[in-house]
Amino acid sequence: MxxxxxxxxxxxxxxxxxxxxxxxxxxxxxxxxxxxVKWPDPAFPLRIMLGTNPGGTIDYNAAAQAAAQDWNAVIGxxxxxxxxxxxxxxxxxxxNEMVFAANVFxxxxxxxxxxxxxxxxxxxxxxxxxxxxxxxxxxGVYNGPTQSGLLDLKRVALHELGHVLGxxxxxxxxxxxxxxxxxxxxxxxxxDTLTPDDITGAQNLYxxxxxxxxxxxxxxxxxxxxxxxxxxxxxxTNATKxxxxxxxxxxxGGHSVWWKLTAPSAGSFSVDTRGxxxxxxxxxxxxxxxxxxxxxxxxxxxxxxIVQASTLTFTATGGVTYFFAVDGFDGDVSGLxxxxxxxxxxxxxxxxxxxxxxxxxxxxxSVVFSVTATAGTSAIxxxxxxxxxxxxxxxxxSLNLVASSTTVGSYSVIISTSAGSVVSSTVTLALNPTPIIxxxxxxxxxGGGGGAPSHWFFGALSLLALARFLRRERRGASPL
Amino acid sequence: MSYxxxxxxxxxxxxxxxxxxxxxxxxxxxxxxxxxxxxDSLISQSDYIVRAVVQAATPEWREYAGQRYISTKVxxxxxxxxxxxxxxxxxxxxxxxxxxxDELVLxxxxxxxxxDEQILFVHGEQRKMFPLVALMHGVYPLIREAKSGEHYVLRxxxxxxxSAEDVSKPMIAPAAGQPADSPARPLTxxxxxxxxxxxxxxxxxxxxxx
Numbered sequence: 001m002x003x004x005x006x007x008x009x010x011x012x013x014x015x016x017x018x019x020x021x022x023x024x025x026x027x028x029x030x031x032x033x034x035x036x037v038k039w040p041d042p043a044f045p046l047r048i049m050l051g052t053n054p055g056g057t058i059d060y061n062a063a064a065q066a067a068a069q070d071w072n073a074v075i076g077x078x079x080x081x082x083x084x085x086x087x088x089x090x091x092x093x094x095x096n097e098m099v100f101a102a103n104v105f106x107x108x109x110x111x112x113x114x115x116x117x118x119x120x121x122x123x124x125x126x127x128x129x130x131x132x133x134x135x136x137x138x139x140g141v142y143n144g145p146t147q148s149g150l151l152d153l154k155r156v157a158l159h160e161l162g163h164v165l166g167x168x169x170x171x172x173x174x175x176x177x178x179x180x181x182x183x184x185x186x187x188x189x190x191x192d193t194l195t196p197d198d199i200t201g202a203q204n205l206y207x208x209x210x211x212x213x214x215x216x217x218x219x220x221x222x223x224x225x226x227x228x229x230x231x232x233x234x235x236x237t238n239a240t241k242x243x244x245x246x247x248x249x250x251x252x253g254g255h256s257v258w259w260k261l262t263a264p265s266a267g268s269f270s271v272d273t274r275g276x277x278x279x280x281x282x283x284x285x286x287x288x289x290x291x292x293x294x295x296x297x298x299x300x301x302x303x304x305x306i307v308q309a310s311t312l313t314f315t316a317t318g319g320v321t322y323f324f325a326v327d328g329f330d331g332d333v334s335g336l337x338x339x340x341x342x343x344x345x346x347x348x349x350x351x352x353x354x355x356x357x358x359x360x361x362x363x364x365x366s367v368v369f370s371v372t373a374t375a376g377t378s379a380i381x382x383x384x385x386x387x388x389x390x391x392x393x394x395x396x397x398s399l400n401l402v403a404s405s406t407t408v409g410s411y412s413v414i415i416s417t418s419a420g421s422v423v424s425s426t427v428t429l430a431l432n433p434t435p436i437i438x439x440x441x442x443x444x445x446x447g448g449g450g451g452a453p454s455h456w457f458f459g460a461l462s463l464l465a466l467a468r469f470l471r472r473e474r475r476g477a478s479p480l
Numbered sequence: 481m482s483y484x485x486x487x488x489x490x491x492x493x494x495x496x497x498x499x500x501x502x503x504x505x506x507x508x509x510x511x512x513x514x515x516x517x518x519x520d521s522l523i524s525q526s527d528y529i530v531r532a533v534v535q536a537a538t539p540e541w542r543e544y545a546g547q548r549y550i551s552t553k554v555x556x557x558x559x560x561x562x563x564x565x566x567x568x569x570x571x572x573x574x575x576x577x578x579x580x581x582d583e584l585v586l587x588x589x590x591x592x593x594x595x596d597e598q599i600l601f602v603h604g605e606q607r608k609m610f611p612l613v614a615l616m617h618g619v620y621p622l623i624r625e626a627k628s629g630e631h632y633v634l635r636x637x638x639x640x641x642x643s644a645e646d647v648s649k650p651m652i653a654p655a656a657g658q659p660a661d662s663p664a665r666p667l668t669x670x671x672x673x674x675x676x677x678x679x680x681x682x683x684x685x686x687x688x689x690x
Contacts, residue, residue, distance in 0.1 A: 103609065104575060104586070104609040105542075105544045105547070105549050105551075105575055105609065106544040106545065107575060107609035107610075108609065109609065110514070110603070110609070110610060110613065110614060110615055111525075112514050112515045112516070112517055112525075112613070112614040112615070112617070113513070113514050113515075113614075113615060114513035114514065114515065115513045116513075116586055116587075116609070117586075117587045117588075118575075118576075118584065118585065118586055118587070119584070119585045119587060120582070120583070120584055120585075121582075121583045121585070122581050122582055122583075123581045156513060159513065160513070163587050163588075
């Protein structure tokens with residue numbers, strides 16, 4: 001029972017190891033930052049001092065040079081620059097060398113050992129890498145299946161150069177592959193060329209040849225969220241900084257790449273560059289041109305100087321497109337990873353069921369604009385605007401006004417919940433036009449608009465009254 | 481089944497913690513290419529086989545042919561001698577180490593930390609760049625189960641060793657998402673040492689008969 005449990009636990013441990021080391025590439029890392037210790041310069045001078053076999057029929061130098069060229073063809077941030085030489089190699093002379101030897105620093109090879117790679121570093125940079133082939137072993141150059149008792153120098157050189165670049169054994173990291181097996185596997189196989197896994201591992205450190213497709217802001221690819229998360233990868237090797245491009249997180253950088261994403265609704269984004277193989281900076285922007293961007297958020301390090309990936313969060317407005325720039329701090333380059341998590345704002349977005357309508361009325365008239373909106377159980381707030389400017393205190397669903405020359409204009413209302421905001425239709429308040437009356441000219445006879453009744457008027461009225469009195473008298477009628 | 485029994489759960493948690501610690505330790509990048517010997521070859525090439533605890537690991541500058549390099553002096557307290565007559569304490573000088581910002585790495589070779597307990601296959605007085613037979617194949621860290629105090633044997637890459645014969649197998653961790661060699665029974669230090677002693681005795685007997 002105890003052993004059974006222990007097997008389970010050791011299996012878990014081994015499984016965990018596999019998960020932790022699920023990549024094909026493990027690195028010599030900086031103990032402080034955890035980042036790989038890379039070669040700082042794009043040129044890697046390599047002095048090959050292997051010569052030929054005693055009969056001169058096998059050119060070991062040419063085989064090693066071919067191995068270096070195979071790596072050069074697939075990586076962009078560093079290139080082996082090979083030269084050949086004769087003489088005695090030196091392990092610590094700031095020259096990268098590839099030699100046959102019977103010992104290392106005067107200490108003999110173990111008879112089981114085929115080759116050794118030694119690496120010197122100072123701080124975060126590798127300074128020298130030497131590859132020493134055990135001269136006591138039997139070496140040849142050939143393709144195809146391994147031959148008993150004869151080691152293929154090119155295959156071993158490819159493998160060791162991979163280690164000098166910083167790669168580990170994928171099979172020891174828990175990966176299995178169909179043939180052809182990676183050249184970086186811990187045991188030589190019939191495969192004698194680099195496989196996709198070998199290449200991916202090296203490119204994560206040094207990038208592929210050529211600029212990345214998302215080098216420029218205008219070519220930022222769109223990120224697609226799946227279950228509100230996304231992880232995208234790329235490289236900033238050979239990327240450039242555009243004219244007018246801002247410094248991201250306040251660092252000049254120089255090798256930025258871009259992605260973009262439109263927020264599906266109101267909410268917040270958490271963004272980081274964990275998984276990148278260099279010291280990154282991260283910036284988020286809105287805008288349409290690289291020279292006139294509006295910064296939203298930026299970050300250099302998760303833990304300054306210690307955890308040199310970047311992280312930030314920002315509040316997003318639904319429907320707005322955000323641009324994400326990742327650059328290397330002080331121009332660092334490598335494979336990059338950008339992780340995004342979107343958290344939609346809680347609550348329900350408001351829905352307007354009755355829009356306000358425009359009003360034209362006489363000056364001094366009372367006016368009421370109103371809107372009706374629903375948002376489930378979410379609390380709704382209102383903010384009325386006049387000509388796109390918030391009106392102080394106008395925070396109800398209705399807005400009471402008195403029509404005047406100072407209140408005319410365009411009105412709208414922003415309706416908000418915790419899930420975001422919507423804006424009503426824009427309506428107008430206008431005054432009725434002033435009526436225009438054509439008046440007769442004023443004369444000396446009085447009358448006219450606004451004056452005392454004229455003499456003619458009173459005369460005519462008297463004559464009319466006299467005529468009615470005389471007609472009644474003639475008929476003998478009783479008085480009124 | 482009694483997986484939920486509190487004491488066993490506690491043991492499991494302790495072992496998981498130990499496992500997590502081991503899993504999270506930086507593993508060597510095995511750039512050095514070595515032909516893994518079988519167990520008999522490993523034994524025959526060893527002048528000493530010991531179970532020992534690292535008492536000190538001190539890097540220092542050394543010089544060879546006018547070149548300075550870093551070497552680490554590892555002092556081992558021997559807990560059990562399995563083969564040979566090693567000096568006590570046993571001192572190993574290993575090329576590589578870190579002094580300040582300077583570091584020399586022989587890619588792939590195990591590193592020693594104070595307190596580590598291991599079974600070691602050692603080249604004796606012969607000067608070797610790494611005085612362990614077949615380099616990483618000559619180092620077997622021990623992991624201790626807290627409750628029983630039993631020690632189990634790992635390979636230098638942290639993989640559990642299931643039998644003495646498996647020392648010559650490639651150091652391959654299980655593929656992600658796949659069960660880890662579940663039929664294998666993890667080897668206790670006691671059992672591994674007994675198997676080594678039996679083979680040492682058999683080899684000595686064979687040599688005498690010749």
